Amino acid sequence: MKRTIARVALAALPLVNAITPEGMLAAPRRGVAQANPSGDFAIYTSTNYSFDDKEATTVWQQLDLRSGAFSTWSTDSNISEVVFVGPSNTSILYINSTNEAGDGGISLYTADANRLSSAKLAASLPAPFSGLKAVATKSGDIHFLVYTLAYPNGTAYNEDLAETPASTARIYTDIYVRHWDTYLTPQRNAVFGGVLKRGNGTYSLAGELTNYVTGRCNVTCAESPVQPFGSSGDYDISPDGSQVIFLTKNIDLPLANFTSSQIYWVPFSGSVNETIPINPIGATPGAEGASASPTFSKDGSKIAYFQMDGIYYESDRNIIYIANADPTDLNVTSVAGDWDRSPDVLAWSNDGSVLYVAAPDLGRERVFPVPIDAPADYQPSNITDEGVPAGMQVLADGQILISDSKIWSSRDIYTVNSEGNVTKVYFQANLVDQELAGLGPQDVSEFYFSSNSTETNLQSWIIYPANFSADKTYPLAFLVHGGPQGGFYNSWSTRWNYKVWADQGYVVIAPNPTASSGWGQNLTDAVAGHWGDYPYWDLVYAWDYVNENLPYIDTSRGISAGASFGGYMNNWFQGHEMGRRFKALVTHDGVTNTLADYATEELWFINHDQAGIFTSPNETSTYYRWNPILFYENWATPHFIVHNDLDYRLPVSEGIMMFNMLQVKGVPSKFLNFPDENHWVLNRENSRVWHREIFKWINYYSGLSDAASPY
Secondary structure: OEEEOOOOOHHHOOOOOOOOHHHHHHOOEEOOOEEOOOOOEEEEEEEEEEOOOOEEEEEEEEEEOOOOOEEEEEOOOOEEEEEEOOOOOOEEEEEEOOOOOOOOOEEEEEEEOOEEEEEEEEEEEOOOOEEEEEEEOOOOOEEEEEEEEEOOOOOEOOOOOOOOOOOOOOOOOOOOOEEOOEEOOOOEEEEEEEEEEEEOOEEEEOOOOEEOOOOOEOOOEOOOOOOOOOOHHHEEEOOOOOEEEEEEEOOOOOOOOOOOEEEEEEEOOOOHHHOEEOOOOOOOOOOOOOEEEEEEOOOOOEEEEEEOOOOOOOOOOOEEEEEEOOOOOOOOEEEOOOOOOOOOEEEEOOOOOEEEEEEEEOOEEEEEEEEOOOOOOOOOOOOOOOOEEEEEEEOOOOOEEEEEEEOOEEEEEEEEOOOOOEEEEEEEHHHOOHHHOOOOHHHEEEEEEOOOOOOOOEEEEEEOOOOOOOOOOEEEEEEEOOOOOEOOOOOOOOOOOHHHHHOOOOEEEEEEOOOEOOOOHHHHHOOOOOOOOHHHHHHHHHHHHHHHHOOOEEEEEEEEEEEOHHHHHHHHHHOOHHHHOOOEEEEEOOOOOHHHHHHOOOHHHHHHHOOOOOOOOOOOOHHHHOOHHHHHHHOOOOEEEEOOOOOOOOOOHHHHHHHHHHHHHOOOEEEEOOOOOOOOOOOHHHHHHHHHHHHHHHHHHHOOOOOOOOO
16 A cells, blocks of 8 residues: 655656755755744744865854745854844844853844844853753743753862863762763753843843752752753743753663653752752653653643653653642643553644643644643644644744654744644755755655454555656665654654665665554564564564565665664674565664663663563573573675664674674674764764765665665
């Protein structure tokens, strides 16, 4: 069963330019459109990269939400964050990424958005604070929140001013030595609050900043935002400036073993000693796992947040909760508690009666309105369809301003009403950016297929190359997503961009097997203890469907590639029949030896996905059963390995081991390493090399290249 995103004839698409890795990497990367309070205009960042100058340039753009006109708002690259706050709808407070002392701190400026030249210094802060949130109080003062690393004594940490120790030794007495790409230090993130006093049309910092987080300790100490991916979404300030909420990992449990996190309430004028947990374990039946997105309603009377049940499981289903913003009467209740989706973005309606949430759904991330009094069996209906939102904002007139991306567009900006009608499309990157010229929904379709592992029909994306014709044949590029919980969605990526791969001359197949999110929690959960069978067989069945039903794809010249779990799966392919179906394999930062899984940092993940803690490497253990190296004798397919030094999730030794074993066995293989990259390749110059080397490899073995060698 195949469905096409755009109803066009595949046999005769218009001639378009192919998108290159350089074009994709250099093209503008736009931030989320942020509207002023009256909804008259929005601003956002746009960053271009020049391979000639080896330099990125960021400007701020302004979008007139009435006329749809665009203009340059600011070319000052030191303006890093902007908040609309103050006496008028155009009043702003912004962070300047330097301060007058030049000591690694930042400055806060107030201005009128229509007259940036009128900006006035409000405060100079002695650390690299970020994550600005601010509101105006009845008195006219501004209460604001920012965060930065803090010493255990609560003072802000500034690397530029920190004393360099005589020794570089690190000593640890409990697990969680390092996380993502950083060794943990005594300095942890903390939310700080401050007051900008208004007087004579100007603002100045009144007193010292207050640290609301540092010092709340038990087994471990509170930290907010939670590293490495925490942001200003981990905390909020009430609209009247009187209350603060923030989330932290559960201080009563070891960090590496549990996902549990709690949300704390504190008066803005208070301190860490006055923090009160909103959702401690035991307060809300079943709710013990990770919390996310604590957000005040627009009248400040309610708090919405997400929380998972599972205390060991980072991909459990997010459930919506509402609490009163009153620590003496929190009255926490779930909303649409049985809804079989896992929302991860939320915004309040203006009247506080509805939450707009975004959740993975059938290969997209769709926006759903959910009444705050929705019963457990309520089934929300989506008001957006294609794409994945990067951000959404409820405007003064009740419309929702969406900034999203799609496989064919790096940024679309539009408004939709609560009934799901798109009221205005302001911007589509594929119609503006030269590098994306010609891309569109005609480049993408999807199909559903059955597998022996699940009763759920499974979905896969198809992405066509430039100037595709169904009367021709193209080699297969078979991509396997990471996670394993997660998925391939209708979204733009600057790391694994389906269209860049397709425009090498492939038809890309990107399946969503067992573990994928957006088809019900059971499908996501089923991968635990089954890394080597359920998703593997789903991928076999996806390949079979392509081979039997899509005559324009030449599977005999196919290649397979994947990162993280997708890298593991390509290592697993190598030792199994599936590996012989491809001319070449690509593994980016994947697991080679599951018996070494405890070299990772987040033990909760391994314990959950391997269905238990590591005990002994016997044949009944999933750590043993799903180990790719058990099938070393079958390895034969040319294999490209990428692994980076700063990947502490899957240490670089995994990639080196895979490469060494391939080399000893005489299997054509190549190893690419970036000493300055983590689990991902983010530097544009490094990414250019990543694409160049991988495409050289796969294009040689698929026959797309006439090169004499893949090396």
